[in-house]
Amino acid sequence: MSPLLEAHSLAKRYGRDWVIRGLDFRLEPGEVVALLGPNGSGKTTLLRLLAGLMRASGGKVVRQGRVGLLANPPAFHRHFTGEENLSYALRLEGRSPQPAAIAAALQAVGLPPGKAVLGYSSGMKKRLAMARLRLQHPDIWLLDEPEAALDAQGRELLEALILEAKGSGGVVLATHDRGWVQRLATRTLELSPAA
Numbered sequence: 430m431s432p433l434l435e436a437h438s439l440a441k442r443y444g445r446d447w448v449i450r451g452l453d454f455r456l457e458p459g460e461v462v463a464l465l466g467p468n469g470s471g472k473t474t475l476l477r478l479l480a481g482l483m484r485a486s487g488g489k490v491v492r493q494g495r496v497g498l499l500a501n502p503p504a505f506h507r508h509f510t511g512e513e514n515l516s517y518a519l520r521l522e523g524r525s526p527q528p529a530a531i532a533a534a535l536q537a538v539g540l541p542p543g544k545a546v547l548g549y550s551s552g553m554k555k556r557l558a559m560a561r562l563r564l565q566h567p568d569i570w571l572l573d574e575p576e577a578a579l580d581a582q583g584r585e586l587l588e589a590l591i592l593e594a595k596g597s598g599g600v601v602l603a604t605h606d607r608g609w610v611q612r613l614a615t616r617t618l619e620l621s622p623a624a
């Protein structure tokens with residue numbers, strides 16, 4: 430089977446400071462790779478490079494499939510409702526979202542209908558981001574600290590989402606919660622802060 434994602438000699442620096450140097454990485458279908466490492470070790474940077482949201486300073490990333498990123502914190506239109514944000518994300522992909530499917534997606538993550546995102550808590554925003562990603566259903570799922578701000582039920586929803594993603598694609602997720610991710614990850618990648 431061909432990999433979903435490959436990074437070859439990937440490197441990134443901000444100004445003079447190298448954050449990632451000479452990284453080779455491969456994501457196969459069915460894998461859940463946990464990115465671990467202390468604050469500032471480059472987990473978010475790596476996810477953004479893999480997503481194609483940031484230009485690398487060296488090396489390259491090859492993607493075989495659609496990428497979806499759950500950012501930390503996730504970004505939304507604050508004055509739009511949850512439903513409007515979900516519809517908007519799908520329209521951007523050229524899809525015509527059905528209101529019933531949008532309402533069901535919102536309900537599935539336990540969010541109330543008709544509420545503007547500016548009135549959401551951080552955990553509610555995380556839930557909305559999960560609903561969005563589930564509707565987008567990418568092949569390559571990139572999750573930046575997805576468990577942060579989620580309560581126990583939110584984590585259960587997240588775990589179900591990760592299993593769903595694993596069944597149809599591959600997942601790379603950054604986390605500080607080693608205990609939590611141990612059960613889910615098929616492999617871990619430790620990043621170290623630059624010396």
Ligand SMILES: Nc1ncnc2c1ncn2[C@@H]1O[C@H](COP(=O)(O)OP(=O)(O)OP(=O)(O)O)[C@@H](O)[C@H]1O
Nearest residue numbers: 443444448466467468469470471472473474475603
């Ligand atoms: N836009 C930027 N400009 C300059 N330096 C940056 C920028 N973004 C990140 N950095 C630096 O790059 C390094 C890696 O940051 P990054 O956010 O990727 O780490 P992280 O492992 O995700 O951290 P955390 O666990 O705190 O979320 C840090 O030293 C950070 O200060």
